[in-house]
Amino acid sequence: MSPAELTAPAVASHDDGSAPWREVALSDEEYALIVDLLGRTPLPVELGMFGAMWSEHCGYKHSRPHFHLLPTEAPWVVQGPGENAGAVDLGDGLAAVFKVESHNHPSAVEPFEGAATGVGGIVRDIFTMGARPVAILDSLRFGPLTESRNRYLFENVVAGIGGYGNCLGIPTVGGEVAFDPSYSGNPLVNAMCVGIVARDDLMRARATGTGNLIVLIGAATGRDGLHGATFASVSDPEASHRGVVQVGNPFLEKLLMEACLELLRGDDVVAMQDLGAAGLTSSLVECASRGDVGAEIDVGLVPRRETGMNAYEVMLSESQERMLLVIRPEGVERVRETVERWSLHATVIGRVTDDGVVRVRDGADTVVAVPAALFTDACPTYTPDAVESPAASQRRAVDVDAVVAAATAAETVPGTLLRLLASPNIGSREPVWSRYDHTIQTSTVVPPGAGDAAVIRLRGTGRALAVSLDCNARLCYLDPYEGAMQAVAEATRNVSVVGGRPLGVTNCLNFGNPRLPAGAFQLREAVRGMADACRALGVPVVSGNVSLYNQTGDEAVMPTPTIGVVGVLDDVRRHATMRWEADDLVFLIGSDRVGFGGSEVAALAGPVAGTPVPIDLGLEARVQGAVRALVERGLVRTAHDRGLGGLAVALAEMAFASDIGITAGPGTDDGQDETLAWFGEGPSGVVIALPTGRSEAVLASLDADDIPVRLLGTAGGERWSVDGSSLDLARARAAWLGALVAGSERPVTRDADATVDGPS
Numbered sequence: 001m002s003p004a005e006l007t008a009p010a011v012a013s014h015d016d017g018s019a020p021w022r023e024v025a026l027s028d029e030e031y032a033l034i035v036d037l038l039g040r041t042p043l044p045v046e047l048g049m050f051g052a053m054w055s056e057h058c059g060y061k062h063s064r065p066h067f068h069l070l071p072t073e074a075p076w077v078v079q080g081p082g083e084n085a086g087a088v089d090l091g092d093g094l095a096a097v098f099k100v101e102s103h104n105h106p107s108a109v110e111p112f113e114g115a116a117t118g119v120g121g122i123v124r125d126i127f128t129m130g131a132r133p134v135a136i137l138d139s140l141r142f143g144p145l146t147e148s149r150n151r152y153l154f155e156n157v158v159a160g161i162g163g164y165g166n167c168l169g170i171p172t173v174g175g176e177v178a179f180d181p182s183y184s185g186n187p188l189v190n191a192m193c194v195g196i197v198a199r200d201d202l203m204r205a206r207a208t209g210t211g212n213l214i215v216l217i218g219a220a221t222g223r224d225g226l227h228g229a230t231f232a233s234v235s236d237p238e239a240s241h242r243g244v245v246q247v248g249n250p251f252l253e254k255l256l257m258e259a260c261l262e263l264l265r266g267d268d269v270v271a272m273q274d275l276g277a278a279g280l281t282s283s284l285v286e287c288a289s290r291g292d293v294g295a296e297i298d299v300g301l302v303p304r305r306e307t308g309m310n311a312y313e314v315m316l317s318e319s320q321e322r323m324l325l326v327i328r329p330e331g332v333e334r335v336r337e338t339v340e341r342w343s344l345h346a347t348v349i350g351r352v353t354d355d356g357v358v359r360v361r362d363g364a365d366t367v368v369a370v371p372a373a374l375f376t377d378a379c380p381t382y383t384p385d386a387v388e389s390p391a392a393s394q395r396r397a398v399d400v401d402a403v404v405a406a407a408t409a410a411e412t413v414p415g416t417l418l419r420l421l422a423s424p425n426i427g428s429r430e431p432v433w434s435r436y437d438h439t440i441q442t443s444t445v446v447p448p449g450a451g452d453a454a455v456i457r458l459r460g461t462g463r464a465l466a467v468s469l470d471c472n473a474r475l476c477y478l479d480p481y482e483g484a485m486q487a488v489a490e491a492t493r494n495v496s497v498v499g500g501r502p503l504g505v506t507n508c509l510n511f512g513n514p515r516l517p518a519g520a521f522q523l524r525e526a527v528r529g530m531a532d533a534c535r536a537l538g539v540p541v542v543s544g545n546v547s548l549y550n551q552t553g554d555e556a557v558m559p560t561p562t563i564g565v566v567g568v569l570d571d572v573r574r575h576a577t578m579r580w581e582a583d584d585l586v587f588l589i590g591s592d593r594v595g596f597g598g599s600e601v602a603a604l605a606g607p608v609a610g611t612p613v614p615i616d617l618g619l620e621a622r623v624q625g626a627v628r629a630l631v632e633r634g635l636v637r638t639a640h641d642r643g644l645g646g647l648a649v650a651l652a653e654m655a656f657a658s659d660i661g662i663t664a665g666p667g668t669d670d671g672q673d674e675t676l677a678w679f680g681e682g683p684s685g686v687v688i689a690l691p692t693g694r695s696e697a698v699l700a701s702l703d704a705d706d707i708p709v710r711l712l713g714t715a716g717g718e719r720w721s722v723d724g725s726s727l728d729l730a731r732a733r734a735a736w737l738g739a740l741v742a743g744s745e746r747p748v749t750r751d752a753d754a755t756v757d758g759p760s
Contacts, residue, residue: 019031020044020047021034021047021051023051024047024048024050024051024052025051025055026047026050026051026054030050030054030380033378033380034047034050034374037374037378038370038374042370043367043368044312044367045311045312045315045360045367045368046367046368046369046370048281048312048315048316049278049281049285049315049316049368049370049375050370050375052277052278052281052282052316053278053281053282053285053375053376053379054375054379054380055278056514056546056548056549057277057278057546057547058277058278058282059379060381060546061379061380061381061382062381062382062383062384062514062515062520062523062548063509063514063523063527063546063548064381065381065382065383066523066524066527066528067081067527069527069528069531070527070530070531070534070541071531071534071535071540071541072540072541072542073540074088074503074504074538074539074540076088076089076503076504077089077504077540077542078095078199078202079095079097079129079202079204079542080540080541080542080543081541081542081543081544082290083129083204083205083543084099084125084126084128084129084205084273084274085097085098085099085125085126085128085129085131085193085195085506085543086098086099086504086506086541086542086543087129087131087197087199087202087542088503088504088542088566089199089503090196090458090463090465090503090568091463091568092458092460092461092463093198093199093200094196094197094198094199094458094461095131095196095197095198095199095202096131096194096195096196096465096503096504096566096568097126097129097130097131097194097195097196097197097202098126098192098193098194098195098467098504098506098542098543098564098566099122099125099126099192099193099506099543099544099545099564100122100137100139100190100191100192100469100506100507100508100543100544100545100562100564101118101121101122101125101190101191101192101508101545102118102188102189102190102508102510102545102547103115103117103118103121103189103190103191104186104187104188104189104190104510104547104550105547105550106118106245106246107153107157107160107187107189108153108185108186108187109245110245111152111153111156111157111160111187112156112157112159112160112163113160113245113246113247113248114157114160114189114245115156115157115158115159115160115161115164115189115191116160116161116163116164116248116250117164117245117246117247117248117320118160118161118189118191119136119138119160119161119164119165119168119191119193120164120248120250120253120320120321121191121274121276121277121320122136122191122192122193123136123168123170123193123253123257124253124256124257124274124276124321124323125193125274125276126193126194126195127195127257127260127261128203128205128260128272128273128274128323129195129197129202129203129204129272130197130201130202130203130261130264130272131195131196131197131202132195132196132197132261133168133170133193133194133195133257134170134171134194134195134196134441134443134456134465135170135171135172135173135174135193135194135454135456135465135467136161136165136170136171136172136173136191136192136193136194136436137172137173137174137175137191137192137193137194137454137467137468137469137564138161138172138175138189138190138191138192138469139175139176139188139190139192139469139470139471139508139562140154140157140158140175140176140177140178140187140188140189140190140432141177141178141179141180141183141187141188141473141510141557141560142154142157142177142178142179142183142184142187143179143180143181143182143183143184143185143187144179144180144181144184144424145179145424145740147184149184149185150179150183150184150187153187154187157187157189158432158435159435161189161191161435161436162435162436162437163250164248164250164253165250165436165437166436166437166440167250167251167254168250168253168254168257169254169437169440169441170193170440170441171436171437171438171439171440171441171443171444171456172433172436172437172438172448173438173444173447173448173454173456173467174448174453174454174467174468174469175192175448175469176469176470176471177424177429177432177740178425178473179424179425180473180474180558180608182477182555182556182557182558183557183558184552185552186550186551186552186557188510188547188550188557188560188562190469190508190510190545190562192467192469192506192564194456194465194467194566196458201264201265203264203269203271203272204271204290205271205272205273205283205286205287205290206271206287206290206291207270207271207287207288207290207291207293207295207326207352208270208271208291208293208326208352209270209326209328209352210293210352210353210354211329211351211352212270212326212327212328212329212351212352213326213327213328213329213332213348213350213351213352214284214295214297214324214325214326214348214349214350214351214352215324215325215326215327215332215335215346215347215348215349216275216280216302216303216322216323216324216325216346216347216349217256217259217260217322217323217325217335217339217344217345217346217347218252218256218275218321218322218323218344219249219252219256219305219319219320219321219322220303220304220305220319221279221280221302221303221304221305221309221314221317221319221322222304222305222306222309222317222319223306223309223313223317224245224246224247224317224318224319224320246318246319246320247320248320248321249320249321252321252344253320253321255342255343255344256321256323256342256344258342259338259339259341259342259344260272260323262338262342263325263335263338263339266331266334266338267328267331268327268328268330268331268332268334268335269325269326269327269331269335270326270327270328271287271291271325271326272323272324272325272326273286273287273323273324274322274323274324275318275319275322275323275324276318277318278316278318279315279316279317279318279319279322280299280302280314280315280316280317280322280324281315281316283324284297284324284358284360285358285372285375285376286376287324287326288352288356288358288372289372289373289375289376289377291352292356293352293353293354293356293372294352294353294354294355294356294357294358294359294372295350295351295352295353295358295359295372296350296351296353296357296359296360296361297349297350297359297360297361298349298350298360298361298362298363299311299314299315299349299360299361299362299367300361300362300363301347301348301349301350302314302347302349303345303347305319310362311360311362311367312367315360315368325346326352332346332348356371356372356373357369357370357371357372358370358371358372358375382514382515383520384514384515384516384517384520385517385520386517386520386521386523386524386525387517387518387520387521388518388521389517389518389521392478392479392518395477395478395607395608395609395610396478396479396597396609396610396611398607398609398610400595400596400597400599400602400606400609400610401596401676403596403602403605403606403609404596404599404601404602404605404675404676404679405675406605407601407604407605407606408601408605408675412725413648413674413675413678413722413723413725414720414725414726414727416601416648416675416678416679417648417649417652417678417679417720417727417732418727418731418732418735419604420600420601420604420645420648420649420679421645421649421652421732421735421736421739422735422736422738422739423600423604423645423739424739424740425600425603425644426600426644426645426649426736426739427735427736427737427738427739427740428449428656428736428737428739428740429448429449429740430449430737431740431741432740433447433448433449436448438454443456443457443458443459444456444457445457445464445572445575446498446575446577449657450577450578450579450657451497451498451575451576451577451578451640452468452493452494452495452497452498452578452639452640452641453466453467453468453494453495453497453498453500453565453567454466454467454468455498455499455500455569455572455575457572458572462570462571462572462573463568463569463570463571463572464500464568464569464572464575465500465566465567465568465569466495466498466499466500466566466567466568466569466575467495467564467565467566467567468491468492468494468495468564468565469491469562469563469564469565470487470490470491470494470562470563470565471487471490471491471560471561471562471563472486472487472490472598472644473557473558473559473560474558474598474599474603474608475487475598475612476522476526476558476559476560476561477558477559477598477608478597478598478608478609478610478611478612479525479611479612480521480522480523480525480526480529480559481525481526481528481529482529482612482614482615483526483529483559483561483598483612484525484526484527484528484529484530484533484561485529485530485532485533485615485617486533486612486615486683487530487533487561487562487563488505488529488530488533488534488537488539488563489533489537489615489617489620489683489684490563490641490643490683491505491563491564491565492505492537492539492565492567492624493620493623493624493641493683493684493686494565494641495565495566495567496567496624496625496627496628497576497627497631497639497640497641497686498569498575498576498577498631498639499569499574499575499576499628499631499632500567500568500569500575500628501567501568501569501570501628502537502538502539502565502566502567502624503539503566503567503568504539504540504541504542504565504566505530505534505539505540505541505542505563505564505565506541506542506543506544506563506564506565506566507530507541507544507545507561507562507563507564508544508545508546508547508561508562508564509523509526509527509544509545509546509547509548509561509562510547510550510557510559510560510561510562511523511526511546511547511548511550511556511557511559511560512548512549512550512551512556512557512559513548513549513551513556514548514549519548519556522559523548523559526559526561527561530561530563532617533615533617536617536618536620536621537617537620537621537624538621539565558608569632570632571632574631574632574633574634575631575637576627576631576636576637576638576639577637577638577657578638578639578640578653578654578657578658579638579654579657579658580638580654580658580660580689580715581638581658581660581689581691581715582660582715582716583691583692583714583715583716584638584689584690584691584714584715585689585690585691585692585695585711585714585715586651586654586662586664586687586688586689586711586712586713586714586715587687587688587689587690587698587709587710587711587712588642588647588685588686588687588709588710588712589623589626589627589685589686589687589688589702589707589708589709589710590619590623590684590685590686590707590708591616591619591623591682591683591684591685591708592685592708592710593613593682594613594646594647594676594677594680594681594682594685595610595611595612595613595676595680595681595682596610596676596679596680596681597609597610597611597612597613598610598612598681599644599645599646599679599680599681600644600645600646600649600679600681601645601646601675601679613680613681613682613683615683615684616683616684619684620683620684622705622706622707623684623685623686623707625705626701626702626705626707627639627686627688629701629705630688630698630701630702633701635690635694635697635698635701636688636689636690636694636698637690638654638688638689638690639686639687639688639689640653640654640686640687641685641686641687642681642682642685642686642687643681644681645679645681646678646679646680646681647677647678647679647680647685647687647712648678648679648722649679650687651664651687651712651720651722652720652732652736654687654689655715655720655729655732656729656732656733656736658715659729660715660716660717661715661716661717661718661719661720661721661729662712662713662714662715662716662717662720662721663713663714663716663717663719663721663722664712664713664721664722664723665711665712665713665722665723666723674723678722687712689715718730720732
């Protein structure tokens, strides 16, 4: 760095005593560290860049200390954490590239654009690596739909996801939706994308080659998205913040995607990086840091769509549909020709250097001169005291059996089932997935609503992908360690149930304030639980995202570690759905142990409370392996996880999918209370159905694998019948279909005293 760079005008406190570093969410201690690292006070643009790169969203200050717990390696892992997305080997020379990310805070402010640009951002992470996106999934959380604000958020988030994904021509094939008062005002919007690439063509975002050119393509830069990363990294963003929400253009992104994929088929592009959170700042810094090189750009060359923008705004803008390329000088004209053929523009803004410094000029003026490693490796991390809230142990101590007994005393089993089917947490998701085009690309084999995971054909092979995205936040709220283990188990189980072999995990860790003891405890325990489950089930974590400070006032959202899983089916023809045929025998395999802790029936009766049924990861692994083997051998084509609402709801969902009823015997063999038997919830249970002629082979296989199995009944007729009481299937379906329709929902109640601790 030259003396002129080192002595440029410094940032100082304002006359009123305020500290400008606090305006970019840096603490006094962090600012002092920056001054010490630089040996000088930072320039204004540098300060803004440090604020973005050292934000929780980009720097992972409270979560990074826990990541060493996660297993990230396996023989089939092509790319683990640290890139735009992770990748696993599928065989046949192909790799699946996938990641899940959050867009929670923008969606709370502007739900349509927040959700839409969340989809756009995660899709760019995938095609940046050279993979063609083949599937989108989303995990959504809202407050009760009886509140108009929550209904507004729900409808517009769904519309934003559908609007952007549909325009891109990428099928939205799965996901989940859940409701709880803790998400009122702070919805969770997590989007996952999966792409396919030839393994040898995988692109990384690592700038290399001194003298290589730095090029921007895509949209011009505007003022939208300023400070988006820092906005998502503070404890209580009360103000409107409407200015930080980006506005997306899916048609432009489609052009950008095709241009990038075409460019990556040649040899001119050395590295490619999406301009996502923190915009040009993060893309430039991360490319340089990963490649252990420097980068020099002239910010005055960046195309702008608004007049009067200064260097600070250009560097921190989070305008959508932009991509940074590192290209060989001899290829610049070929890159321009390709980009222009897709009605876009390519602009050379700088070059790669060998000194490790990120240098930004605005014409003749130097506005940034900072070693790249200071933005990334020097970012501080924190491990505050982690102590479980006293309220958490009180929640677990509640006698939920008595609560449920009192709430259902006057009801028959069919009556309780009707209430559950009408619950927004259980009812049909058709009002959501019908807004999405899940058939585009014509590769969707198992669409939304048909199976526990989506199945996507791998074109040119006889194989398929299985993908799922899951989390039961209630279990994490009651016990974050146990809940996170069960989130991993549920997501991998759903892939196994359709016949897929789980290959990798991506996660989105949605939590409240990590600086509070209770928040730090939840985060630490959830990561620990996720790590233990991944090891036990043999699935590495290859990518992920963290979203903290999700709370409104003093109430944090339930801890929600969303788990995405990608698996492979060796024969696309051998997969399972929820459909059974008349006269099929219906069995429950796996664990028979269920309880009311954190269950839907208990939540409808009172505050979320009780102790979750603990998972036996050894049994879970055997159950998943057994059902997967049965599907692979063609012995079972009908399988469904016993999930929310328990065994009764699982059987009803299978009946709806088949338009064929069921007659089942007792819910248990040991005289267990019928309400608990039918509506209790617990892990490691799967319902399968099969023709009578296959039962001997199936039972022998399960016995050989030491898997518990129990005959439940026989499919047939037009009624849902258990223990002699029954319900007309049409009436049950009507309740289920109406759960998310305006005016039909029933709020899930929670006691105000049973909330996660928040800041005082």
